[in-house]
Amino acid sequence: MSEVTVDPKAAKLRRDYPYTARLLCCRADPTGHYVVAGATDSTVQRWDVLTGERVPLVGHENWVRSVAFSPDGRLLYSGGYDGRMLCWDMLSGAVSPLRTVTAHRGWLRCLAVSTDGAWVASCGNDRLVKIWSAADGSLVREFSGHVDLPYSLQFVPGAGELVSGDIRGNVLHWRVADGEVLRSFDAGGMFSHVGDIAPFGGAIGLSFSPDRGRVTVSGLHRVSNAPAGNRRGVAMSFDWVTGEKLPLQECRQKELDATMWRAVYHPGGLMIGVLEKEIGFWHPGAEDVFHLLTTPDHIFDCDLHPSGTDLFTAHFDGHLRCWQLQG
Amino acid sequence: MSGFRYQPCGTIDHGIARRQFMGEFLTGGAVMAGTSLFSHPVGAGELVSRGRSMVVVYLNGGISQFESWDPKRDVETGGPFREISTTVPGVQISELLPRTAQQMHHMALIRSISTDLDDHGLANNLVRSGRTTRSATEYPELGAVVARGLERADFPLPGHITTMVGGAGGRANNAAYLGPSYASVGVGAEQGGIVNAQLPDGMTVAVDSRRHDWRRFVNSRHRSRVQSAEMDAYAQSYEQALRLMEKRDLFDISRESVAVQEAYGKSEFGRQLLLARRLVEQEVPFIEVQHAGWDFHHNNFEFHLHYVADFDGPFACFLGDLAERGLLERTLVIVMTEFGRTPGINAGYGRDHYPKAWSMAAAGCGIQHGAVIGATDAKGVEVTERKVDHRHLFHTWLRAVGIDSGGQFEIGGRKFPIADPAFGPIEELLS
Numbered sequence A: 001m002s003e004v005t006v007d008p009k010a011a012k013l014r015r016d017y018p019y020t021a022r023l024l025c026c027r028a029d030p031t032g033h034y035v036v037a038g039a040t041d042s043t044v045q046r047w048d049v050l051t052g053e054r055v056p057l058v059g060h061e062n063w064v065r066s067v068a069f070s071p072d073g074r075l076l077y078s079g080g081y082d083g084r085m086l087c088w089d090m091l092s093g094a095v096s097p098l099r100t101v102t103a104h105r106g107w108l109r110c111l112a113v114s115t116d117g118a119w120v121a122s123c124g125n126d127r128l129v130k131i132w133s134a135a136d137g138s139l140v141r142e143f144s145g146h147v148d149l150p151y152s153l154q155f156v157p158g159a160g161e162l163v164s165g166d167i168r169g170n171v172l173h174w175r176v177a178d179g180e181v182l183r184s185f186d187a188g189g190m191f192s193h194v195g196d197i198a199p200f201g202g203a204i205g206l207s208f209s210p211d212r213g214r215v216t217v218s219g220l221h222r223v224s225n226a227p228a229g230n231r232r233g234v235a236m237s238f239d240w241v242t243g244e245k246l247p248l249q250e251c252r253q254k255e256l257d258a259t260m261w262r263a264v265y266h267p268g269g270l271m272i273g274v275l276e277k278e279i280g281f282w283h284p285g286a287e288d289v290f291h292l293l294t295t296p297d298h299i300f301d302c303d304l305h306p307s308g309t310d311l312f313t314a315h316f317d318g319h320l321r322c323w324q325l326q327g
Numbered sequence B: 001m002s003g004f005r006y007q008p009c010g011t012i013d014h015g016i017a018r019r020q021f022m023g024e025f026l027t028g029g030a031v032m033a034g035t036s037l038f039s040h041p042v043g044a045g046e047l048v049s050r051g052r053s054m055v056v057v058y059l060n061g062g063i064s065q066f067e068s069w070d071p072k073r074d075v076e077t078g079g080p081f082r083e084i085s086t087t088v089p090g091v092q093i094s095e096l097l098p099r100t101a102q103q104m105h106h107m108a109l110i111r112s113i114s115t116d117l118d119d120h121g122l123a124n125n126l127v128r129s130g131r132t133t134r135s136a137t138e139y140p141e142l143g144a145v146v147a148r149g150l151e152r153a154d155f156p157l158p159g160h161i162t163t164m165v166g167g168a169g170g171r172a173n174n175a176a177y178l179g180p181s182y183a184s185v186g187v188g189a190e191q192g193g194i195v196n197a198q199l200p201d202g203m204t205v206a207v208d209s210r211r212h213d214w215r216r217f218v219n220s221r222h223r224s225r226v227q228s229a230e231m232d233a234y235a236q237s238y239e240q241a242l243r244l245m246e247k248r249d250l251f252d253i254s255r256e257s258v259a260v261q262e263a264y265g266k267s268e269f270g271r272q273l274l275l276a277r278r279l280v281e282q283e284v285p286f287i288e289v290q291h292a293g294w295d296f297h298h299n300n301f302e303f304h305l306h307y308v309a310d311f312d313g314p315f316a317c318f319l320g321d322l323a324e325r326g327l328l329e330r331t332l333v334i335v336m337t338e339f340g341r342t343p344g345i346n347a348g349y350g351r352d353h354y355p356k357a358w359s360m361a362a363a364g365c366g367i368q369h370g371a372v373i374g375a376t377d378a379k380g381v382e383v384t385e386r387k388v389d390h391r392h393l394f395h396t397w398l399r400a401v402g403i404d405s406g407g408q409f410e411i412g413g414r415k416f417p418i419a420d421p422a423f424g425p426i427e428e429l430l431s
Helices: B015-019 B120-129 B142-149 B205-223 B229-246 B258-264 B268-281 B300-324 B390-400
Strands: A012-017 A023-028 A034-039 A043-048 A054-058 A064-069 A075-080 A084-089 A099-102 A108-113 A119-124 A129-133 A139-143 A150-155 A161-166 A170-175 A180-186 A191-194 A198-201 A205-208 A214-225 A230-239 A263-265 A271-275 A278-282 A291-294 A299-304 A310-315 A320-324 B053-060 B083-085 B092-094 B107-113 B160-163 B168-171 B185-187 B286-292 B331-336 B358-364 B383-385 B408-411 B414-417
Touching: A023 A064, A023 A310, A034 A064, A034 A075, A034 A310, A034 A320, A043 A064, A043 A075, A064 A108, A075 A108, A075 A119, A084 A108, A119 A150, A119 A161, A129 A161, A150 A205, A161 A205, A191 A214, A191 B300, A198 A214, A198 B300, A205 A263, A214 A263, A230 A271, A263 A299, A271 A299, B053 B142, B053 B268, B053 B300, B107 B383, B107 B390, B120 B142, B120 B390, B142 B160, B142 B286, B142 B390, B160 B268, B205 B229, B258 B268, B258 B300, B268 B286, B268 B300, B286 B300, B300 B331, B300 B358, B331 B390, B358 B390
Parallel strands: A023 A299, A108 A150, B053 B286, B053 B331, B160 B185, B160 B286
Antiparallel strands: A012 A320, A023 A034, A034 A043, A043 A054, A064 A075, A075 A084, A084 A099, A108 A119, A119 A129, A129 A139, A150 A161, A161 A170, A170 A180, A191 A198, A205 A214, A214 A230, A263 A271, A271 A278, A278 A291, A299 A310, A310 A320, B083 B092, B107 B358, B168 B185, B331 B358, B408 B414
């Protein structure tokens, strides 16, 4: 991704990609040609970024919760509440899956692809983290260190390592080669519960800063009434070298009942996080947003276009929206 | 336990009115004026079915019918959970209830409940009283009616018990004109039995006995001059408290085998259900077990994933245990809630209150096992078959345990229909 200058205060809607079912996740193709989203009608929707042409990818049998591209953009992986991971050939444009893997017992919640494209990681309601061969879909390794539901995954850039976060805010740093837990990060402040029965919150999203200096956990905190949705979106970062917990990043200028479903880093260092209908922008390390961009509907995921000039957001109203971050 | 329970949506649970009296230990502080409970015989319409019990498992806040008894597949209202088969061919319930599905041959489902109140407190009162109250008249709740209807003069325990964390024998105010003797007594499944049921340090049995002899003497002397139902209820409360103290071991679930305790699980709900089974064995007429917090306006699916799992294992164990011990033949178990949840999924992936089309489940005596009453449309928006409401259900529950719901209570010279006389039971649900 080239380092482009962005001006969030001048950001505006570049394009609206409408669909009819609620969207749960989205990713931009590393080549910049496509953007895809997972929907609650069990489909993956693929749009041509330039023409807006939409093609449904049908194969899942439940909500599609996670999508991830291979680094070269040739393969797309999708994971759903049917517990399956489907692999799609983006070059051929085929609308049927290249490969289907029954990955987890219960929901599959997150997918991530290693930076060299060799591995695909998945996690699910069976509390397992699994490493799959990207080449043939075979199971490489299975990690069972999470005591509660794992929610999020991210490969450590340039290393054979992985971080995974769970609903209780435990983030584990794994060495993929042998499954050893190298260390853990405590984001328990982002965990709440209902009546000692249902956990709430946790490490919902994971991302690395461009310099790999910090790993950022996005989610929620300050829960006053979980079943009513009273909570605040937040990002909790840790110094990647020392493990030190860094100051929380949230929206302090406006009270928002929100979960920060994902935070992404722009190559220039800005952190961009979604907060319900708002897109928040933070200067590197800043505790409060310097700008909020209001969108038409609730956002459940976001991703940067590889050019760095645009941000895609996946919305509850079924629309995928593209936000031009430059004036 | 706090006497107040706020629902996440901000309304105050009906429990306030009922529980504000609980600080008083069986003192009968909530005696209703104007009744003469002990001065009149049992009403002519009351039919006594000795040995029968009713257990209400109350899912406070409103469980989603979609994520429990009436799942919908492949529609935008359905959510991410799938249906699974049960032990009754053709009957499917949510995949979140795998163990309950294995007990379906003891159960029946009512999928066509339609009421018109979406406020927790009001709807709670609706399903508990079987009445649509738009006047000043208060009606006794189901537990009070059952306690009265199945009453035995020599019964050593309260006829209407609610299990609750930290329950120490306090009375609620839910018996209306039937009087406080039929109001619920809150007890907990505590280690060592019911709390505060032992004599204080330094108090011997002999001294305590002399205290009660003195109280009875003074009561008797006073009663020779003045008689009232309130005083009778007050005095009776003391005697019942003493009987509870004698029976305190009954409330100690640690007296069950380790295997049984493990089968019910370590959750609070499992412990309360195990206590309920012990109370059923003692032929307590009415027991309510509460499982609170189902008001998921936000994050409905994640919360149901955990909440239904917390319900499923212990509940299925409870039904299986009752069946194995032969107790289910004389016990009606109802899974009750105050309304359903909206077909529409809101932007927080929650479901809001929906009284228009929802479900309950029941098991045990007096009902057709495997029956499914009514239906909703493909999206779960409307009732399409056999619409029923709280009044039909109230009649049905009473009839299932052998109480003539068409009868009347006679209180203080006034006659009170046991259930809404304009309605009747769901006959096809009754066995």
